[in-house]
Amino acid sequence: MSRREAKTALYEEFARMGKGLASPKRLELLDLLAQGERSVEVLAAEAGLALTSTSMHLQALKDAGLVATRRQGTFIRYRLAGDDVAALFAMLRQVAANHLAGTDRAAAHYLGEDRYDLSKTVERSELLKRVRAGEVVLLDVRPTLEYKAGHIPGAVSVPLEELEKFLANLIEDKELVVYCRGAYCVLAYDAVRTLSASGHRARRLREGMLEWRLAGLPVESSAA
Amino acid sequence: MSRREAKTALYEEFARMGKGLASPKRLELLDLLAQGERSVEVLAAEAGLALTSTSMHLQALKDAGLVATRRQGTFIRYRLAGDDVAALFAMLRQVAANHLAGTDRAAAHYLGEDRYDLSKTVERSELLKRVRAGEVVLLDVRPTLEYKAGHIPGAVSVPLEELEKFLANLIEDKELVVYCRGAYCVLAYDAVRTLSASGHRARRLREGMLEWRLAGLPVESSAA
């Protein structure tokens, strides 16, 4: 094998991982998997894909070394191959946001214009202290299973669909801080809009669980 | 536009950048561009590609937001869109190395088995001190233009082709430390083999210029 062929072979390996990142559907799947492992069926439903397409994309991700599998009962559960994959994924989104103008437009469209309203956000740094001091109530509005797979210490699980119910039972009038999956997750935006509309003081955590975990901040998980 | 469509549009933006990373040739071009800007013609020659193919790949990289251009005289010079792109590229290679077994095999094939011989490497941390103290001589074996675009302070430019000539004039018998483009650059490996074969004490810097720069360590550049 010539030098040239060996170099080509090496870069073909790198490009295998690149190919895994080259499809919007696969990136959506990675985003979901960053919140915890799931079966093919569940992923298909959450990503709005046909079962066979989902399986195909998952194979592509596996070939790219981005995900790993394990069998649990009759299900096969997919998960990210490692935290480095989550970091790579987060970085891809960040770099895209830095250099692709369309990203910002699309994000504003999807998340809403309040994306730019920093007065409605809370930084990671002081959050834990304020939660422990009881100054704020921290709400995790992701689906229950994702909360169980790992959440910020002190957070209360209030899936978005149950937010109204939660509000009805809410007595104290503390400030509410909401978070969800990550920087481009729509759940926390929706929650803050709902909360503000009903007269509560509510802000969202800057970014979300993905970035929290990657920053090395403490994560609590319920029994699997 | 529905929620679903807006989300799809957002992830299509992210995937645009992913597509840029999905071809081995494009990754080779990024590796070259990480050492400094270049014209299409030069890139084509260095990557072993036809001119039109190179131009097409560069367009793809530009569409992905990974590179930027500027005109200089009759040439158009391409460069990375930012240091975050270099970091993303380095991380992609790292994560691929972590999870794709083929990467390690291909790298050993291309770089040689001494890739695993850590006794022939020097860590970044102590290097500058030892160079300043005159304990070692630091050699930059990349092409001259890349040295000029940015190199480690105190390094001497000795392009690989001129290594023999350099050795002929070498008087002192200090230890030599060699570096080149980055973790998967073959030049430093070749240089250390040549130097060792002719009886010199020579080791290579762990990884190379790319990782040095991304680590925030000092970089010196000659006048452009």
Place this chain on the structure above:
DNA sequence: CCAGTATTCTCGCTTTTATTGGAATAAGGA
């Protein structure tokens, strides 16, 4: 060992991407 079922494979079909050679474009210098 058998039945049940989650997942993957196969197969067409369509769409996208890579590559190459030739024509066109755009900017600089005379």
Place this chain on the structure above:
DNA sequence: TCCTTATTCCAATAAAAGCGAGAATACTGG
């Protein structure tokens, strides 16, 4: 203005990827 030259656009071909539906597989659980 015209000429030169680096680069891009265009057209055509070949190769690869995305998708959905049905068939096949592989494993579990009894």
